[in-house]
Amino acid sequence: MRKVVIVEDETAAAVNLRSMLLNINPDTEVVAVLESVEESIEFFSKRVDADVVFMDIHLADGDSFRIFKSVDVDIPIIFTTAYDEYALEAFKVNSIDYLLKPFKEDDLQRALDKLQRLTAAERSAERERIDKMVEEDGSGALKTLLVRYKDKIIPVDMSSVAFFYTFAERVTLTTLDGVTYPVDKTLEALGQQLSSEDFFRANRQFIVARRAVKDIAVWFGSRLALNLTLETPERIIISKARVPDFKLWLQSVHRG
Numbered sequence: 596m597r598k599v600v601i602v603e604d605e606t607a608a609a610v611n612l613r614s615m616l617l618n619i620n621p622d623t624e625v626v627a628v629l630e631s632v633e634e635s636i637e638f639f640s641k642r643v644d645a646d647v648v649f650m651d652i653h654l655a656d657g658d659s660f661r662i663f664k665s666v667d668v669d670i671p672i673i674f675t676t677a678y679d680e681y682a683l684e685a686f687k688v689n690s691i692d693y694l695l696k697p698f699k700e701d702d703l704q705r706a707l708d709k710l711q712r713l714t715a716a717e718r719s720a721e722r723e724r725i726d727k728m729v730e731e732d733g734s735g736a737l738k739t740l741l742v743r744y745k746d747k748i749i750p751v752d753m754s755s756v757a758f759f760y761t762f763a764e765r766v767t768l769t770t771l772d773g774v775t776y777p778v779d780k781t782l783e784a785l786g787q788q789l790s791s792e793d794f795f796r797a798n799r800q801f802i803v804a805r806r807a808v809k810d811i812a813v814w815f816g817s818r819l820a821l822n823l824t825l826e827t828p829e830r831i832i833i834s835k836a837r838v839p840d841f842k843l844w845l846q847s848v849h850r851g
Contacts, residue, residue, distance in 0.1 A: 597622055600643065600670070602650040602659060604630045608696070612649060612675075615700045619707065631656045639666045647710060649694075652676040671713070673706050677779065695748065737788040742768070742776040751776065753793065757807035759785055760828055761800055771807060773825050795844050797821060801831050805845065 599616060603609040609628050616623045626645050629635045632654050639662065648670050650659050662668065677696040692706045740751050757771045759782060766778040766785075778785070786796050796802050807823045814820040819838055821831040833841050 598624050598626050598645040598647075600627050600629065600638075600645045600648045601625060602629045602635050602648060602654070602662075603675070604651065604655045608651070608675075612703075615703050618700060619704055630654070632659060632661045635659070635662045636665045639668050643670060645670050647707070648672050650674055671710055673710065737785070737790070740768070740778065740780075742778060744776060749776070753789065753804075754806075756804050757823060757825055758804060758827065758831075759794075759802040762828065769825070769827075771804075771824065791844075792847075795841060797831050797833050797841070798837070800829065801827070803831065808845065 597620065601609050601612055603612065613625050613628075616625070626643070627638060629638055633656060635650075635654075648668065650662075650672055652659050652674055653676070659674075673692045673694060675694045675696060675698070692709055694702055694706055738753055740753065741748050742751055743749075751768065751770065755770045755772075757769050759766060759768050759778065761767075761782050766780060766782060767775050768778050769775045780788075782796065782799075782802055785802060786794075789802065793805055794802050795805070803821065803823065807825070809822045809824045812820040812822065814832060817835040817838065819833040819841065821833060823831070
């Protein structure tokens with residue numbers, strides 16, 4: 596693997612990857628470093644002479660899966676990502692390589708060795724699986740989230756989540772059985788990725804799961820106090836302005 600394309604919007608990460616590649620093989624030629632979906636679409640719309648593409652999933656202007664919806668990339672892909680929902684899917688598929696940030700030179704070497712061993716048939720299967728992931732990505736709903744726990748990374752299914760909570764710029768999720776994990780996403784980002792049928796942004800501190808809703812109390816000032824099936828760090832208050840949306844959400848999902 597001598598000719599490489601890097602799709603990465605973090606300069607430090609791109610520089611670090613280039614350095615590791617050169618340490619592994621001094622003859623490595625980085626053909627291009629692309630920082631956005633739009634730039635990548637334009638680049639790959641032309642004939643590209645490269646052996647492998649290292650592609651971050653989340654770029655400044657959107658998920659890199661959008662690239663595959665616009666152009667056909669025949670070059671083998673090694674995705675890089677920071678423990679999110681797409682990584683879990685990749686771990687289930689031997690013929691697609693992921694590097695989970697932060698990765699080391701040994702991890703990079705193993706990925707390159709694995710890609711080198713792939714047969715033409717296996718690379719074709721890789722292409723088909725990427726296409727499938729692109730199609731599934733169009734549904735938008737986050738199904739699994741990878742979280743850090745001590746020295747491990749654990750997949751958490753969204754069906755087991757009771758609520759997300761933010762305090763002092765720290766976001767956590769708590770499962771229905773009361774286990775809490777740190778989350779490396781803002782509530783704003785989660786709100787865009789979670790199923791709108793299953794989750795509701797109650798206020799600035801909470802996103803709640805429908806399955807965790809126990810009952811609702813009328814609160815002062817035409818607000819609502821939401822009680823879940825487990826204790827929460829603070830009372831969940833839904834503002835007067837949000838009450839109609841909340842009621843509509845709760846009624847619509849119950850009808851479904």
